[in-house]
Amino acid sequence: NLFQNPVVPYHDYTAGKAALLxxxxxxSHDLGPDNITVNMISGGLLRTTDASSATPEAVFELIAQNTPLRRVTTPEEFADAALFFASPWARA
Known part of the structure; x- marks a missing residue:
């Protein structure tokens, strides 16, 4: 979400995420007619990884307040989404 709401100046990161999207x-537009799906999952700040271990709790709380589920995604939940999109269940 940082490239849509750049609250910190991570220019290389936000440019990379925007390019991936x-x-x-x-x-997906080009390959859809051939029945090929293309998906992107973008975890953002996950609770808690090596990359987010120094993140203050206040940042996690701010992110949680601005998400529909009012919580920060865990690495396990992110992995579940990745497995889903890699499975036949994500065919449409």
């Missing part, structure tokens, strides 16, 4: 959208 654009690539996903254009590939």
């Amino acid at each position: 654009s690539l996903t959208r254009t590939l």
Whole structure:
């Protein structure tokens, strides 16, 4: 979500995420007629990984308040989504 709401100046990260979203959208448009799905999952800040271990609790709380489920995704939940999209259940 950082490239849509850049609350910190991670220019390389936000540019990379925006490029991946654009690539996903254009590939899905091009490959959809051939019944090929293209999905992108973008975990953002996960609770808690090596990369987020120094993140203050206040940041996690702010993110949680701005999500529909009012919580921060865990690495296990992110892995579940990745497995789903890699499975035949994600065919449409």
